[in-house]
């Protein structure tokens with residue numbers, strides 16, 4: 704138990720396990736008191752063909768006003784898919800007004816994958832995210848997000864030297880420790896951690912198939928273990944183990960619904 708109270712700021716997608724429907728149960732299962740601030744309410748995530756989005760940002764400001772009166776403070780923040788530049792502005796005020804001294808701020812930029820932006824986003828959103836990560840202590844981008852944030856070219860199956868050079872460029876643009884997720888090299892998948900000018904690599908077995916929501920699952924488990932242990936590689940390893948167990952428990956043709964982390968969590972708590 705950390706005794707820490709975390710605030711996670713992300714969208715609430717009603718169908719398709721991702722964002723808040725992953726972060727809340729996973730952080731709670733690791734014994735962390737978790738508060739939520741939804742940025743938007745979607746019918747389902749945007750990898751399904753049809754979706755609606757109710758912009759929740761006006762209510763974020765009302766919520767923050769009540770929190771100020773209650774004098775709430777948080778020990779840590781985990782941000783994922785925010786959905787709009789307006790939600791990014793609200794998140795900045797949230798850090799300013801509700802962070803305890805020394806609070807950890809972890810941000811998954813969560814705006815793209817496989818070389819492309821998610822449908823709701825454009826370059827303005829990327830620029831707003833580049834500004835937001837100035838406030839972060841740890842960021843969890845995938846390679847697509849590293850490329851959009853740096854302007855580097857996205858390449859499939861890029862050699863590790865290229866991945867590292869892009870990450871080093873990103874390190875010039877943010878003070879945060881970088882944990883690049885989903886690096887793939889010779890049948891392995893893992894994280895490239897860049898901290899204090901040095902790289903650390905954490906690798907796991909690459910399972911076949913592409914599954915939605917694994918980045919959000921990784922971020923939630925990583926955050927829980929990082930807050931408890933203070934170790935970046937340990938947090939990566941624990942999060943990889945949970946993602947792998949979840950994928951193994953997922954039926955192959957249901958990938959858009961997210962992975963079966965519910966089964967994996969129940970198993971790991973036995």
Ligand code: PXL
Pocket residue numbers: 714716721722745747748749750784813821915916917918919
């Ligand atoms: O898993 C990332 C994510 C979160 N939230 C929404 C999304 C996506 C990715 O597509 O659409 C709404």
